[in-house]
Amino acid sequence: MLKTPIARGVALATLGATLAIPTMAQAAFIEDTKASLELRNFYFNRDYRQDVPTPVGTFQSKQDEWAQGFLLRVESGYTEGPVGFGVDALGLLGVKLDSGGSGVDRRTGTGLLPVGASGAPDDYSQLGLTAKAKISKSVLKVGTLQLKNPAIATSDSRLLPAAMRGAQLVSNEIEGLTLDLGYIDQINDRNSTNYEDMGVNTAGKGITGINNVSSDEFVYAGGTYKVTKDLSASYYYSNLEDFYKQHALNLIHVLPIAEGQSLKTDLRYQRSTDDGATNVDNKAFGAMVTYSLSGHSFGLGYQKMSGDTGFAYVGGNIDPFLVNYVQIGDFARADEKSWQARYDFNFASIGIPGLTFMTRYLSGEDFGANGDGKEWERDTDIGYTFQEGALKNLNLKWRNATFRSNGAGNDIDENRLIVSYTIPLM
Secondary structure: OOOOHHHHHHHHHHOHHHHHOOHHHHHHHHHOOEEEEEEEEEEEEEEEEEEEEOOOOOEEEEEEEEEEEEEEEEEOOOOOOOEEEEEEEEEEEEEEEEOEOOHHHEOOOOOOOOOEOOEOOOEEEEEEEEEEEEEOOEEEEEEEEOOEOOOOEEOOOOOOOOEEEEEEEEEOOOOOEEEEEEEEEEEEOOOOOOEEOEOEOOOOOOOOOOOOOOEOOEEEEEEEEEOOOOEEEEEEEEEEOOOEEEEEEEEEEEEEEEOOEEEEEEEEEEEEEEOOOOOOEEEEEEEEEEEEEOOEEEEEEEEEEEOOOOOOOEOOOEOOOOOOOOOOOOOOOOOOEEEEEEEEEEHHHHOOOOEEEEEEEEEEEEEOOOOOEEEEEEEEEEEEEOOOOOOOOOEEEEEEEEEEEOOOOOOEEEEEEEEEEEEEOO
16 A cells, blocks of 8 residues: 555656556556665674684684665565566665775675775665566566575575575465475675676585586475464475585474463474585484473574585575574584574563564584584574654664684674664555
């Protein structure tokens, strides 16, 4: 529903293609359009417990940047008729507020801003457009995509989100069953303006056969079926050409115990094998059990890797479908076993809506050449969203993390401060 003449003007300006659509068909297209502008202020500090090399060969003991992001999201409605057509837009702008200098003063590399030989640029931007068509309960999208499923999920954990270019078909024709098919040819990292071919994440995974290799084809097909109101099952197949093939299974069950109490079980299994000249060979099992009581949630997780390599997933700001993938680590090295203990509290249960707290601890072991690798991570999140007054919907979040290992990775202390405010345009 359009709220003001200004909002109507924004819709017509952003989605100029509507001018070619007959007046009667425009009604639903315009009236169902949604648009918002998110203002995201992000401060990121990562303190290395040892110096690490930068892309230009010098050493730095920390990454420390501050930036302002603007995220314009427009989702049109559909034209009327048997086949409805529409178009979505994603406009992104990142502005540097502080990033240090160059050489020994360099503090770049946080993922908030691009990295250049002379430091971070003053700003960067991109515009993504997505054409879409709808028949019955099936939607086809072509263009800029932000995906989230067991096969692939683009990251939104920095100033601006990552995006991919391709096509996606989602169908809900059968009650309780969602079918999802996709084709991707390039990825745009969250701190980049360029679409590029894809590779595989190699951090500690022992994957070989990838030198000077890139891929312009990632395909997936899968679906989720609601077996009962409390149980859902998912299966996805995916293939990053010349890198890996993967089968993913997921079962989620929520057991209602009493009013305000439930027990959620999340089981995940993935089998990854080689494609092209790589040596990918991995079985990943994960389980997360969460008991919720009023505003409290207590979770225990376990994750196990087996096979010749660690877990394979697309590199470049992609979130892997793993229960122990957290703020810094993914605990997915070859043969690694890891566990997680997590606690959440929603203060709305005691009369303070908008305030949330989360803390978790993870420990991994039994990886590395001699099987004596160990690593651990501790995370804490505190967030508050103003509920009323002039600051209503303003969100504040502090994310703190500590990561340590016995030489398998960098020892890190990390803090992220995020202030965001979303303005509904229509």
